[in-house]
Amino acid sequence: MVAFLGMGLLGSNFVRAMLSKGVEVQVWNRTASKATALETVGAKAFADVADAVKGASxxxxxxxDDDTVDEVLVAASAGLQPGAVIIDHTTTSADGAVKRTREWKERGFTYLHAPVFMGPQNAFDGTGFMLVSGDQDVIANQEAALSKMTGKVLNFGMETGKAAAMKLIGNLFLVTFTAGLADTLxxxxxxxxxxxxVSALLSNWNPANMLAAxxxxxxxxxxDKPSWELNMARKDAQLFLNAAAKANVPLAIIPAIAELMDSWIAKGHGSDDWTIIGKL
Incomplete structure (x- = not known):
């Protein structure tokens, strides 16, 4: 018996996939109609979250987010069976994942944070990526079942909270990538x-191949051995800004990058490689 809490686009498709494989699933959602809608495909919906987790291993x-996870788990705790495993796919802070892992272990339960890089269709198809870290015995016990939910389980080792950190890093890249692409367009x-x-240029040139380098x-x-001097990159940034301003088209990211470039140039790094702007 499996319980699933949170019937948004991702959760509901995870449930649909489980049901299609013959898994018995009990579901709950704060907006009850999203849970009851899944009864037509075989789920058993509950209005009380403590009832939804009863009998689920x-x-x-x-x-x-962190606050929602904590709130829902506290409300569900009265119905949790002894030794139940809690697998949290929510994108949360690393500190929150560490805290919940420790606290629920002290209560006699296993908590594993397993965030995902998956959209709703991935959840239904069992494709995409699921991230885990922490107690390797716990991961080994759950990996076979988790692998059925996703295309690949990425294990980031024994550090509790590492999976949460990696998820945030990945999401930050997606946000900045999309914002940069918006400025490009x-x-x-x-x-x-x-x-x-633009699409033809990027398809042929494919700057994604440059990421590792x-x-x-x-x-x-x-x-100090530049392939593109910061001064020259800043000159081009100004060309971007000028062209956009002339057409009265706003740019979201480039103005901030230009300011960052200026700060490094002011420190005397104008002749260095422009990637110095990423130095920590």
Missing amino acids: VVHLTLK ALAKAQNVPVED RIQRMTGGTY
């Missing part, structure tokens, strides 16, 4: 370049 969560619009041409360059600590 494994309890999955896909909720909003805005500059294209400002210069009357069709989106199709760029990370190595940014973290290598040596910037």
